[in-house]
Amino acid sequence: MSLQLLANVIVLAAIYALVGSGYVLIYRVSRVLNLAHGELMMVGAYLLVAVAGVFPSNPPIALVLAALCGLLMGIAVYVVLMRWMTGEAVLAAVLITIALGILLRGLTILIWTTQEFYPGAIFGWRNPPVHLARGVQISSASAALVCMTIVVYLGLFVSFRLTRWGVRMRAAGQNPLLAEQRGIRLHGVYALAWGLSTFTASLAGMLLALDAGVESTMATIGLKAFPAALVGGLDSLPGAALGGLIVAVAEIAAIQYVDPLLSDVVPFIVLLVILAIRPWGLFGSREQLDRV
Amino acid sequence: MSEKSSLAQELSLFGTSARRLRFALALAVLLVLPFLATPFQLDLLNQVLLASISALALMLLTGFAGLISLGTAGLLAAGAFTVGVLFREVAAPFWITLPAAAVLGACLGLIFGLPSLRLRGLYLAISTLGLHFVVVYLGGEYEARETLSTGIMIDSPSIGGFTLSSGRAWYFVLLAFAALALLISVNLRRTRTGRAWRALRERDIVAAALGINVTRFKLMAFVVSAAMTATAGALFAYFRNFVSIDAFSLYLTVQYVAMIIIGGMGSIPGAVLGAAFVVLFPYAIEAVAAYLPARFGNVVFAVDYAAFGVVMILFLLLEPEGLIGLWHRLKNSRIRRRPGTKSSTAPR
Amino acid sequence: MTAALLEIDGLKVAYHRSALALHGVSLKVMPQAIVAILGNNGAGKTTTLRAISGFIGLDDAYVVGGSIRFAGERIENRPPHTNTARGIVLVPERDKVFPNLTVTENLTVSWSARASAAERHRLETVVFAFFPALAELRSRLAGLLSGGERQMLAIASAVLCNPQLLLVDELSLGLAPVVVEDLTRRLSAIRQELGITVLLVEQNANVALGVADYGYILENGRVALEGAAADLRGRREVQQAYLGQMSGEERRSYRDLRHEPPLELPRE
Numbered sequence: 013m014s015l016q017l018l019a020n021v022i023v024l025a026a027i028y029a030l031v032g033s034g035y036v037l038i039y040r041v042s043r044v045l046n047l048a049h050g051e052l053m054m055v056g057a058y059l060l061v062a063v064a065g066v067f068p069s070n071p072p073i074a075l076v077l078a079a080l081c082g083l084l085m086g087i088a089v090y091v092v093l094m095r096w097m098t099g100e101a102v103l104a105a106v107l108i109t110i111a112l113g114i115l116l117r118g119l120t121i122l123i124w125t126t127q128e129f130y131p132g133a134i135f136g137w138r139n140p141p142v143h144l145a146r147g148v149q150i151s152s153a154s155a156a157l158v159c160m161t162i163v164v165y166l167g168l169f170v171s172f173r174l175t176r177w178g179v180r181m182r183a184a185g186q187n188p189l190l191a192e193q194r195g196i197r198l199h200g201v202y203a204l205a206w207g208l209s210t211f212t213a214s215l216a217g218m219l220l221a222l223d224a225g226v227e228s229t230m231a232t233i234g235l236k237a238f239p240a241a242l243v244g245g246l247d248s249l250p251g252a253a254l255g256g257l258i259v260a261v262a263e264i265a266a267i268q269y270v271d272p273l274l275s276d277v278v279p280f281i282v283l284l285v286i287l288a289i290r291p292w293g294l295f296g297s298r299e300q301l302d303r304v
Numbered sequence: 305m306s307e308k309s310s311l312a313q314e315l316s317l318f319g320t321s322a323r324r325l326r327f328a329l330a331l332a333v334l335l336v337l338p339f340l341a342t343p344f345q346l347d348l349l350n351q352v353l354l355a356s357i358s359a360l361a362l363m364l365l366t367g368f369a370g371l372i373s374l375g376t377a378g379l380l381a382a383g384a385f386t387v388g389v390l391f392r393e394v395a396a397p398f399w400i401t402l403p404a405a406a407v408l409g410a411c412l413g414l415i416f417g418l419p420s421l422r423l424r425g426l427y428l429a430i431s432t433l434g435l436h437f438v439v440v441y442l443g444g445e446y447e448a449r450e451t452l453s454t455g456i457m458i459d460s461p462s463i464g465g466f467t468l469s470s471g472r473a474w475y476f477v478l479l480a481f482a483a484l485a486l487l488i489s490v491n492l493r494r495t496r497t498g499r500a501w502r503a504l505r506e507r508d509i510v511a512a513a514l515g516i517n518v519t520r521f522k523l524m525a526f527v528v529s530a531a532m533t534a535t536a537g538a539l540f541a542y543f544r545n546f547v548s549i550d551a552f553s554l555y556l557t558v559q560y561v562a563m564i565i566i567g568g569m570g571s572i573p574g575a576v577l578g579a580a581f582v583v584l585f586p587y588a589i590e591a592v593a594a595y596l597p598a599r600f601g602n603v604v605f606a607v608d609y610a611a612f613g614v615v616m617i618l619f620l621l622l623e624p625e626g627l628i629g630l631w632h633r634l635k636n637s638r639i640r641r642r643p644g645t646k647s648s649t650a651p652r
Numbered sequence: 653m654t655a656a657l658l659e660i661d662g663l664k665v666a667y668h669r670s671a672l673a674l675h676g677v678s679l680k681v682m683p684q685a686i687v688a689i690l691g692n693n694g695a696g697k698t699t700t701l702r703a704i705s706g707f708i709g710l711d712d713a714y715v716v717g718g719s720i721r722f723a724g725e726r727i728e729n730r731p732p733h734t735n736t737a738r739g740i741v742l743v744p745e746r747d748k749v750f751p752n753l754t755v756t757e758n759l760t761v762s763w764s765a766r767a768s769a770a771e772r773h774r775l776e777t778v779v780f781a782f783f784p785a786l787a788e789l790r791s792r793l794a795g796l797l798s799g800g801e802r803q804m805l806a807i808a809s810a811v812l813c814n815p816q817l818l819l820v821d822e823l824s825l826g827l828a829p830v831v832v833e834d835l836t837r838r839l840s841a842i843r844q845e846l847g848i849t850v851l852l853v854e855q856n857a858n859v860a861l862g863v864a865d866y867g868y869i870l871e872n873g874r875v876a877l878e879g880a881a882a883d884l885r886g887r888r889e890v891q892q893a894y895l896g897q898m899s900g901e902e903r904r905s906y907r908d909l910r911h912e913p914p915l916e917l918p919r920e
Binding site for chain 2: 108110115116121122274277281
Binding site: 176179180182183186187189190191192193194195196197 | 705707733744752757813
């Protein structure tokens with residue numbers, strides 16, 4: 013495999029890992045599979061477009077602001093919608109997320125039309141290529157994305173292990189009943205999980221938008237990242253990273269050596285394989301399967 | 305659902321004379337309808353009938369047997385493409401393509417059903433999702449290879465000198481197929497298979513302990529449902545004289561899932577009601593869109609998406625037992641809800 | 653006349669709206685008492701505890717008759733977190749700790765968000781005073797603890813929630829006698845020093861009557877017998893049926909009792 017191909021794999025793996033972490037965050041803490049994640053990522057990208065319009069000469073402010081909006085969006089989704097499904101059948105909650113995804117697709121087109129937007133252009137940034145060793149190059153936005161993925165994972169790891177809210181989130185994820193008995197407010201924990209999830213999704217969406225623009229079909233990437241989360245284990249963060257790598261390798265190898273049309277289906281072939289041989293994923297916990 | 309008192313009455317198709325009368329009236333109305341409706345209304349009716357077939361199929365699988373499947377679009381595509389490919393390659397007539405579609409559907413049902421032996425609930429749904437993408441990819445591959453960027457054109461089915469192309473003729477054909485699907489559903493529900501499915505749905509571990517062959521009934525549910533759906537897909541191909549893989553998106557699957565939710569999970573009339581609702585919904589939105597500012601008027605499909613999402617959310621939050629549940633609550637015939645819970649339905 | 657902390661009157665609980673699990677259970681728990689509920693499997697002990705703690709709805713069960721009063725207020729069929737807020741904390745039979753969290757983290761989650769640092773410190777020292785073994789296991793994952801250690805952790809976590817009433821479901825299940833003895837001593841100490849009232853559900857009557865002040869014996873969803881622990885221990889029927897002391901006659905059910913007067917202490 014040439015070095016350029018390897019670089020492409022790493023970039024794609026980072027995308028899937030970053031987006032995939034959002035699925036894991038919500039699933040691990042509240043056992044809900046958020047199938048609107050791709051659409052929420054897309055909204056995050058559009059939020060950058062909107063904020064960029066207000067602060068075109070101040071990209072850092074715009075980025076931070078847009079990311080914060082992404083965080084608030086997740087909390088809002090929980091408080092307004094998902095909160096009512098806490099305690100109900102998981103499947104009903106998943107169906108609501110599907111419906112939410114459809115709603116968001118419609119809304120984004122109504123607000124921003126089907127036109128393609130380039131927030132990078134709004135900032136006047138040309139996304140120069142970064143030259144790595146031996147003639148290998150990736151775009152700056154891609155490089156930023158890889159770095160962001162590493163930072164996000166480290167941040168999540170630290171906060172899960174060391175902060176009080178992190179302990180609460182892990183407790184609620186393991187045994188919501190016992191957590192409630194011990195005085196943990198589940199609604200607060202779940203809202204935080206949703207907020208973090210859309211925060212990371214928005215980061216991913218924004219960086220993808222800076223790289224290649226945003227338009228209404230961007231949500232597909234979110235759906236393709238789902239197999240990455242599943243392969244690693246829906247309740248394992250390191251699993252999502254590894255899963256992202258596996259799916260990225262499979263996808264790029266398929267495009268390169270077999271058939272470019274396979275690009276959208278390879279992640280799901282990997283998904284089917286893992287469901288056949290190890291449904292709870294590489295690092296996932298087995299009991300999760302029976303709880304559903 | 306019924307007020308019948310004995311098992312014999314339960315097993316008979318029409319228990320009381322009141323039901324027989326109601327059925328006769330309904331039949332009369334259905335037979336007269338195509339002669340009263342405008343061509344546009346007739347087309348809508350046809351679409352509803354066609355959708356009912358797959359809605360009933362999904363309801364059998366998910367509502368009765370409790371097996372979650374997101375594979376409807378893939379199965380519809382399989383049926384439609386069977387017709388398209390056979391027609392294009394060997395000019396096969398409908399009396400070959402339709403059974404072929406059903407058989408392919410049955411085989412795919414077996415494949416889609418295999419994960420259900422190991423996986424449950426969410427994971428089962430995810431596996432069917434994966435299979436959806438595989439089927440869609442294969443269809444896309446065929447179109448790409450044959451450079452059919454706009455899809456396959458199909459002639460209307462004909463026999464003797466008669467070609468099935470008029471709205472009225474299609475109405476009766478689709479009515480017959482829908483009636484057949486209805487009959488299959490009603491019969492399966494009343495018989496041993498239906499009871500086995502209901503047991504599966506509640507707790508398949510318990511069902512196995514009761515001696516029910518879980519494997520056989522799970523696979524049977526998938527096979528029957530898939531064959532029905534693929535047949536509907538084949539009919540769809542003939543109905544529109546056209547098939548293209550772009551029509552078979554995840555959104556289509558979600559629409560069918562919405563049909564059984566909006567209609568009422570586990571309810572046969574619910575599936576038909578839900579089908580009617582979902583099919584007619586975009587037309588209602590279009591009518592409303594005329595009053596919206598021009599900017600929205602240009603992207604009615606987006607208004608449709610947004611409105612559909614909202615409606616689905618409302619039903620899931622407020623009336624998870626669907627229109628049938630709503631009807632019953634209005635009739636106040638049964639206390640279905642306990643304080644503080646919105647449990648999913650029991651089969652009727 | 654001191655008022656009971658917990659008073660249950662004629663409690664009827666039904667599962668799936670049809671099968672009655674409790675047919676009218678009445679019991680009282682005085683403040684700072686240790687009360688035991690005994691009985692065989694299926695007698696209704698756990699159901700009673702669940703009805704008190706509010707977690708009964710999970711099993712599709714409901715209080716369909718009678719009342720549960722805690723400090724004078726009726727609490728039946730209320731959501732669990734309101735009962736926890738009132739100071740009723742449950743140590744469940746299974747899934748009593750968070751297995752992938754360390755001992756410290758398990759204890760940490762119990763801290764009320766509103767507790768000040770000083771309060772937390774006080775509680776921590778208290779807990780580690782009662783369960784010194786836990787202090788040494790601070791960074792061990794709870795899932796790797798032995799049965800006895802896990803039970804200690806569960807009780808400690810519950811105590812950290814500052815309860816008025818501690819409900820313990822099956823203290824001794826699966827534990828060695830030595831461990832159980834140790835636990836019961838600590839439970840007594842907790843009641844003594846912290847003034848926490850304890851309601852204990854136990855299959856092992858020896859254990860329960862050893863630590864409790866008062867006992868209720870449930871059979872088929874009803875209270876078959878009640879009394880001060882010492883008196884119950886002395887009763888021949890209890891000895892035969894529950895304390896495993898056979899006397900050549902066959903084990904009898906309480907409903908066979910016809911010529912013995914029912915033992916009921918005057919209610920205060």
